Amino acid sequence: MTSSRVEPAAILRPTGMTPGERALPVESPVAVEVDGLGYAVMMMTPADLAAFAVGFMLTERLADGPADVIDAEPFEGDAGWVLRITLAERCRGRIADRVRHRTSDTSCGLCGIAGLEQLRRPVDGRPARPAATREALFAAQVALRGHQPLNALTGAVHAAAACAADGRVLMTYEDVGRHNALDKLIGALALAGQTAAFILVTSRLSFEMVDKALIAGVAMLVGISAPTTLAVDHARAHGLTLVALARADAMLVMCDPWGVFA
Template sequence: MSDLDSDSIFVAAPPPPAVSVECLAQRGKDLVRSVRAAPEETAIAFTFNGITHAVMMATPADLDDFGVGFALTEGLIEKPADISSLEIIPTELGVEVRIWLPEDRGETYSARRRSMAGPTGCGLCGIESLSEAMRFAPAVPSAGVFERGDIVKAMASIQAGQTLNAQTHAVHAAAFWTPAGGLIALREDVGRHNALDKLAGALCRVGVCAGGGLVLLTSRVSIELIQKAARMGAPMIAAVSAPTAAAIRLAEDCGVTLIAVVRGADFEIFTHPERIVDRVIANVA
């Protein structure tokens, strides 16, 4: 079974993902009263078997996907069926995502937790061990090839799906695109890693394999995003912004094709260009 049983998920209404706020805006020579939408940023606590694992600031939307995706990309589960139950519990201070694991997965969690400390709100913050921060990323099989035009079409497809960003101009998106199906899923969050975790959970819950498509990011590419994408089995990542050097090294090592600085018809391929067909290699001074 690829998804959690519906009886195993309890979702209470979280806060809205965006709110209207008043501001003073300069328009020409005038200072006028204005209203804009601001993305909500809420403390999200992940608990596994009753023990708090991490607390991070995130957009309070798609939290069931977030819980599954976080557990997946942290290596605590391999599939949604590894979760016994999941509850979304709003409180006065934030939202608790309660995840219960069966006994065998609980042992995996206990071992994992011993190497972590406190909140991981920005992806790596609070991780105690340097080796944990640079943790292993699984090798990604060389699944399929893409045309150069696919990269351009894929990135152009995500704007229409960024409804929260259209309201707020302040959130990141992570999306999944395939040549046959187009835009399959898109998730948004104030945190770029949170958006990717939500996307991982959304795909995993409906049994979509990330190996057949392209992960799209509206952010820069840092090392933890490569780690998470590799755990998803995603062979290709394309991002609007540039990657870090550590992200490039890890993508090369684990077999991920990393494409970044995608602007209109232009982009740069940093690793494993063999997945891009009809390519032309030229030296640029």
Template sequence: MDLNQCARPVTAYKRSFDTFGAVPDVVAEEVPVALVYNGISHVVMMALPSDLEEFAVGFSLSEGIIQNRSEIYGMDVVPACRGVRVELEVSSESFMKLKERRRSLAGRTGCGVCGLEQINDVIRPVKPLPRTATFDLQHLDRALAAMKACQLVGDVTGCTHAACLLDDHGGTIGCMEDVGRHVALDKLLGARGMRAPTAPEWNSRVVLISSRASYEMVQKAASCGVEVLLAVSAATGLAVETAEKAGLTLAAFCRPGRATVLTHPERLTNAGLPAQRGVVIDSVAERTFRRPAEESVS
């Protein structure tokens, strides 16, 4: 990622206690990115101007437009007026799926459901997931630290979300960041879809996200075969329901030393011991979960 491309210096005016004055600051870039399939513009999303091929592939996979990267025959990233166009040539079968699930051209910042024309297009069924992945929550602290270290733009702007693919020991196989949580996840899923055929470690099915676990985050992850989704913040009711039906292991409030397991705990252990649903796992003991009032739900 080119930090100069994704962030810009500005002059800000800050109040600090009794002082007020001009200070240098840095803000994240945000540009409209149009995804164009076989010459037809499908959706416009707001995103950081980086890793856009990965975004296009991940969006195509997580939205069910394609099943694998090989269904994209060509792709070009083209600068446009105040934004970027990603032009994709996809198989005729994929293009037919796309036309059946049309979107309007305007979307908000990384919103996974903005612009959908039919309510039924939002609530899409997901095939039940296999049970091949496991993760020991004793490695969660390492994963959280690694995710923070990967957020180069977020470190200087405080303005990005991240999504990380984890190995068995909490190390990051890959990490993507964006101003939108959905876009960050799509970029990661796209990188996974592009690299897994030649790099076996990218077949990992465990993902950590810096945001809340909303319905569309669960749906995107499950649609791409992710079996374990670990979220730093809260999960919504529909996200829990969707994860339960899809067979996805969902844990919320993943913070140093603890996590709240909401669905399918059988894939998780804590220092080798089975995790349980609906309780906090911490490094010392299991306890009934009570969310602190100051917890973020971003």
């Protein structure tokens, strides 16, 4: 099981751009099946799955100890991985109740999705050509800290910001979960009937973050941390401009379908 992949990238600086490359962590959907029932799809690095199976069963309260996990078999398919877990007989009554009552939390994979086939949700249309300039990205990155009051107080939350074409931060939402912060922002934009030239998030760029940006119809997604392989693949497949590792002095352009930074 491969845990990383090297991808071409372009290093964006205030003065120009140079070619480069970046090692990215592999992100893959892993469908967890417990005693034949689809339980969850976790977006994760598909390595050490035997250890994950035991830990996940323990933290989900489906097993009381490692001996309760009788078997854990991973299989790779076209859409991702399937991890088939068999529990001890005495634990098997728990799974049906947990499938009915399981709630989402900040560490879940794709909440409410139990099988790989449900990942193939359509994305209508393709993002427009980004209107933001190179200078706008750096301006927004510098300004964002001043729009994070909860993080300034606690140092423990993520933010998602809607930015104008000139880099002004239009609105920002914070949450302990990076997905939740982005959902709040997308919802607020929809309720206000507004759009953003680009969205800036204070987190890594995973498949789910890219997918949410595509659904929102944003032209460009920028993150202050690195992307995953599946995030880059998803952005490329649907024409989303993706910029990662946003810092005051440099950023990494992972996907630039319109050539706006060339």
